[in-house]
Amino acid sequence: MSGYKFENKAVQWFDDRLPLFTVLRHSTTDYPTPRNLNYWWNFGSLALMMLVIMILTGVFLVMNYTPNAALAFDSVERIMRDVNYGWLIRYMHANGASMFFIVVYIHIFRGLYYGSYKAPREVLWWLGLVIYLLMMATAFMGYVLPWGQMSFWGATVITNLFSAFPVVGDYIVTLLWGGFSVANPTLNRFFSLHYLLPFLIFAVVFLHLVALHTVKSSNPLGIEMKGPQDSIPFHPYYTIKDLYGVGLFLIIYMAFVFFAPNFFGEPDNYIPANPMVTPPHIVPEWYYLPFYAILRSIPNKLAGVIAMFSAILILFFLPWIDSSKVRSAKFRPIFKQVFWIFVLDTIVLGYVGSQPPGGPLVVIGQIATAVYFLFFPFLYLLGKIEKPRALPQSISAAVLKSEKA
Amino acid sequence: MRKFLLSTIAAGLLAAATPALAHEGPALDKQVWSWQGVFGHYDKAQLRRGWQVYHDICSNCHSMNLLAYRNLASLGFTADQIKAFAAEKQVTDGPNDQGEMYQRPARPSDHFVPPFANEQAARVANNGALPPDLSLMVKARHGGPDYVYSLLTGFTDPPAGHVVPDGMYYNRAFNGGNIGMPPPISDDAVTYADGTKATKDQIAKDVVSFLNWAAEPELDQRHALGVKVIGFLIVLTAMFYALKRKIWADVH
Numbered sequence: 001m002s003g004y005k006f007e008n009k010a011v012q013w014f015d016d017r018l019p020l021f022t023v024l025r026h027s028t029t030d031y032p033t034p035r036n037l038n039y040w041w042n043f044g045s046l047a048l049m050m051l052v053i054m055i056l057t058g059v060f061l062v063m064n065y066t067p068n069a070a071l072a073f074d075s076v077e078r079i080m081r082d083v084n085y086g087w088l089i090r091y092m093h094a095n096g097a098s099m100f101f102i103v104v105y106i107h108i109f110r111g112l113y114y115g116s117y118k119a120p121r122e123v124l125w126w127l128g129l130v131i132y133l134l135m136m137a138t139a140f141m142g143y144v145l146p147w148g149q150m151s152f153w154g155a156t157v158i159t160n161l162f163s164a165f166p167v168v169g170d171y172i173v174t175l176l177w178g179g180f181s182v183a184n185p186t187l188n189r190f191f192s193l194h195y196l197l198p199f200l201i202f203a204v205v206f207l208h209l210v211a212l213h214t215v216k217s218s219n220p221l222g223i224e225m226k227g228p229q230d231s232i233p234f235h236p237y238y239t240i241k242d243l244y245g246v247g248l249f250l251i252i253y254m255a256f257v258f259f260a261p262n263f264f265g266e267p268d269n270y271i272p273a274n275p276m277v278t279p280p281h282i283v284p285e286w287y288y289l290p291f292y293a294i295l296r297s298i299p300n301k302l303a304g305v306i307a308m309f310s311a312i313l314i315l316f317f318l319p320w321i322d323s324s325k326v327r328s329a330k331f332r333p334i335f336k337q338v339f340w341i342f343v344l345d346t347i348v349l350g351y352v353g354s355q356p357p358g359g360p361l362v363v364i365g366q367i368a369t370a371v372y373f374l375f376f377p378f379l380y381l382l383g384k385i386e387k388p389r390a391l392p393q394s395i396s397a398a399v400l401k402s403e404k405a
Numbered sequence: 406m407r408k409f410l411l412s413t414i415a416a417g418l419l420a421a422a423t424p425a426l427a428h429e430g431p432a433l434d435k436q437v438w439s440w441q442g443v444f445g446h447y448d449k450a451q452l453r454r455g456w457q458v459y460h461d462i463c464s465n466c467h468s469m470n471l472l473a474y475r476n477l478a479s480l481g482f483t484a485d486q487i488k489a490f491a492a493e494k495q496v497t498d499g500p501n502d503q504g505e506m507y508q509r510p511a512r513p514s515d516h517f518v519p520p521f522a523n524e525q526a527a528r529v530a531n532n533g534a535l536p537p538d539l540s541l542m543v544k545a546r547h548g549g550p551d552y553v554y555s556l557l558t559g560f561t562d563p564p565a566g567h568v569v570p571d572g573m574y575y576n577r578a579f580n581g582g583n584i585g586m587p588p589p590i591s592d593d594a595v596t597y598a599d600g601t602k603a604t605k606d607q608i609a610k611d612v613v614s615f616l617n618w619a620a621e622p623e624l625d626q627r628h629a630l631g632v633k634v635i636g637f638l639i640v641l642t643a644m645f646y647a648l649k650r651k652i653w654a655d656v657h
Contacts, residue, residue: 035656077471077541080623087623088630232656240649247642251635258631259443262544270545270620280580 027213032231033238034219036395040114041217041238042245043107048205049246050100055198057093065145067191069184072147073272091261097139098264099253101287104132112318113339115327116218122319124211129315131204136288138197141190143285148269153282155190156182161295164302181275221398222327223391230395281356289353290346290372296357297369307369314376321376323383331389335382338375345371431578433548434555436610440617443632446625447618449481454597455615456480458608460490461595463539466531466586468519471540472619475513479622487513494518532572534585543613543620550613552578557609560588 006012006021015021064083066075079086108128111117117125144155159176163169178185216225225231232238256263264286268279284292291308298304314321329336345368352365392398439448456477459469474491478484492510496518499506511518521527528535546552559578569575569583576584590608597603618624 074471081471081476087627236652237656240645240652244642244645244649247638247645251638251642254631254634254638258627258634261627267545267547267549270541 028235028239029233031213031234032225033217033234034225034395035230035232036219036221036399037217037238038220039245040106040110042242043103043110045242046103046245046249047100047107050096050103051198051201051205054093054096054100057089057096058198060089061093062195067145067188069147069187072145072187076146088257091257095253095256095261095264097142098286100135101139104135108132109343113329114218114220115222115322115329117319118322118327119319120215121218124208124215125319126316127204127208127211131201131208133312134197134201134204138194138201139285139287141194144187144190145194146269147187147273149271149273149279150266150269150282152182152273152275153279154284155186157282158284161305164305218327219395220328220330221392221395222331223395226394283354286350286354290349293349293353293365294369294372296353297365311372322379324386324388326388326391331391332386333389334386338378338382342375433551434558435551436554438550438614438617440624443628446628447614450599451611451614452480452618453482454599454601454611457598458595458612459615462589463612464520466520466536467539469517469540469619470519470538473514473516474511476622491515532585536586539616539619541620543617550617553616554609554613557590557612558605
């Protein structure tokens with residue numbers, strides 16, 4: 001403990017027994033944050049807000065949802081029609097999933113651009129990737145719950161991927177399904193896990209924050225804070241900056257909820273699940289599309305599945321793949337270009353994943369997949385050959401210089 | 406700051422455009438609908454006409470299981486009118502004190518009584534085709550209301566060389582072109598209670614509006630609340646921005 005004494009005696013009494021106020025002080029007014037964070041650093045707090053919104057709206061949805069294959073679809077429609085403001089809660093939850101992913105993707109790409117994963121922030125980066133993986137699993141199972149056509153067939157296609165693994169594949173699939181096809185037991189276990197995983201995410205987010213507060217925030221210059229002249233306390237500076245970001249973000253989010261609530265959705269999911277009728281074109285939700293494109297680009301099923309999982313798992317090794325000592329793309333002219341090519345490549349993959357396979361898209365998807373995986377060895381070589389621009393002496397020196405100019 | 410905003414919006418749109426790009430199919434005959442746009446709302450007189458079209462024509466084959474007669478109150482029908490609509494149909498209720506099921510006229514609290522007892526009965530009466538439930542039809546098709554309008558008005562002669570099997574009809578909006586539904590509407594297919602001239606185009610627009618209401622009955626409330634929420638958020642965000650400028654004044 002810092003030995004700090006609170007003026008309020010009751011606060012001090014409580015804090016001596018549970019150091020809640022000390023922790024709060026430590027992580028707000030005492031917590032040093034680089035003074036030069038730009039608005040791309042807002043997306044972490046936005047992601048936390050989205051997690052809270054998803055859990056809260058989810059809890060209220062569950063009060064009216066029925067996880068049974070015969071009743072699920074109608075229970076969702078009952079929420080939409082007969083539950084007071086049920087449509088609002090459901091649209092906030094459904095669009096919230098997309099918003100959560102948009103925020104997290106920007107957050108991840110920000111980490112990539114500014115080299116935030118480099119020492120000493122490797123574990124922070126890992127925890128972030130674990131959160132991302134848990135989010136993918138949670139969102140996938142959540143999409144199954146309304147038990148529409150795309151819920152059912154999306155679940156069938158994605159769970160079937162596991163059958164590609166030799167020997168254990170079929171057992172895994174049977175275990176996931178709770179039987180020999182996607183049916184009521186599948187819905188029940190997905191519902192159970194969909195309720196459980198967000199709390200695991202919450203726990204990992206807590207660890208993510210503990211790691212963050214240990215190594216402190218990175219910043220656009222990618223150089224460490226060297227003293228009090230480089231930092232400002234998190235509160236009030238970044239609390240208000242984050243709140244401003246929250247305001248802007250909520251305007252966009254609520255515009256979708258109120259005026260285009262089905263924009264991210266697939267119309268087929270308003271048709272009740274029917275195991276006898278396959279929709280002409282099964283697409284996963286947009287946030288999986290780049291990985292879906294990678295999967296389909298590789299003709300061999302097992303190789304495709306391995307490539308798809310590798311595409312995410314390789315990110316765990318990024319702190320060692322990226323051999324450059326310089327963090328921020330600001331000082332890495334070639335990396336900066338390569339970064340944007342990588343971003344563009346994931347968008348191309350996303351587009352390819354959204355389309356029915358065939359024609360020139362197959363080749364485009366294969367090239368984009370190759371570019372995705374070549375990015376990593378290239379990144380390793382680049383760090384050895386690229387000549388970075390001169391780094392500033394310190395954060396405060398750079399800030400003062402830019403203000404004079 | 407501006408660059409940041411622009412790039413955020415661009416990234417959002419790119420991400421968002423991906424699902425929107427995924428449709429294909431015959432070109433849609435796009436219409437202007439009263440409920441489109443931020444301030445858009447349903448025209449209740451039109452919804453009542455649309456209900457009449459559904460009641461007189463569509464409901465002979467198509468169910469609307471998610472709607473109850475009481476929901477018609479939001480179209481501006483009186484309680485007595487709604488009771489009368491419901492009472493046209495019989496439903497099975499029970500068991501009564503004697504342990505027997507019995508027939509009674511439907512009540513406003515009952516859901517729309519379907520035209521067929523089950524899927525098999527619907528198929529045998531319709532040449533093997535199943536008339537789909539219309540509760541969510543507008544939301545369940547790419548193109549939404551424009552698609553349903555295009556379908557209702559899309560019955561034409563087939564192009565040269567296109568074979569239409571017996572008992573089917575050609576429809577240029579329908580995937581594959583051959584549809585089991587005969588052309589459901591034509592000029593004066595209904596006589597509107599409010600005296601509106603019942604052209605085919607008018608009937609199609611009215612029933613599509615009604616179907617859109619059936620799929621999104623919350624739309625009027627949603628738009629009205631949305632305008633307030635966004636307005637509030639703009640003011641709140643402006644205040645956050647002012648406060649941010651003030652707090653950061655000594656850092657910059």
